[in-house]
Amino acid sequence: MNIDIPVGEQPKRRRKWKKELFSWLKIITMITIFVVFVRMFLFTNYIVYGQSMMPTIADGERVIVNKIGYEISEPERFDLIIFHATEDTDYIKRVIGLPGEHVKYENDMLYVNGEPIEEPFLKPGSNGYDSDEVFTKDFTLESKTGEMIVPDGHVFVLGDNRRNSMDSRQMGFVEQDVIVGKVNVAYWPPKKLRVFH
Structure with a gap:
């Protein structure tokens, strides 16, 4: 019709x-x-490669990074950050020491300026170690970096998988200028979706 x-x-x-x-x-x-x-x-988003942040973030997970946050505020202790480790490589690590702070580990306990600090994201028995084993070997800031305190404009970072992480213990301090941003969300795979504060 x-x-x-x-x-x-x-x-x-x-x-x-x-x-x-x-x-x-x-x-x-x-x-x-x-x-x-x-x-x-x-x-921006990143794919995490390697095991240095396990069990918090596993190899192959995808994360969303807030790039503007540190333009208006400073990094805080335990933030998960992405930074330029070299011209070609970015790392994801956790902020442990802030400018002006002294950091040491003794008997698997973090001390900042002499005060013990709990690390709730480290779970005994995770990463294939027994709860009776030492997870973070003893060290002081000066033994690893030659400095007594974290310099201005820098942070001291560690991977959550302390036995298998290239971090400030080997690389030294991270300049705040090379920080890309703070990890806000792990979104892939979807069943492991979670938000970091």
Whole structure:
């Protein structure tokens, strides 16, 4: 069955169709610009390689990194951060020592400026070690870095898998200028979705 459209209606329908198409193109363009802006300046995602942050973050997990947070605030103890370790490599580690602080480990306990600090993210029995075994070997800041305190503009970082992590014990302090941002979310695989504070 054919329906005849009056001659005057055809241009109106074409104009309406073009107007709707143009409207959709504007929306898609604005969304694309917004996504690019967010990705470039506010958030980005990373795939974690290696076992240095297990069991907190496993090899192959994907995380979202807040790139703007440290533009308006300073890193805090136990933040998970991504930083440029070399020109070609970024690392994920946990902030342990802040500027002006003395850090040491003794009998598997973190001491900051002489005060014991619990590390609730380290679970006895995780990472294949027994709860009776030493997980973080004794050391002082000066024995690992030659410095008594963390210098201004730097942080001291460790991996959660203390027995298998390249971190400030070997590399020294991390300049705050090379920090990409704070890890906010682990989102892949979806069944392991979680938020970090």
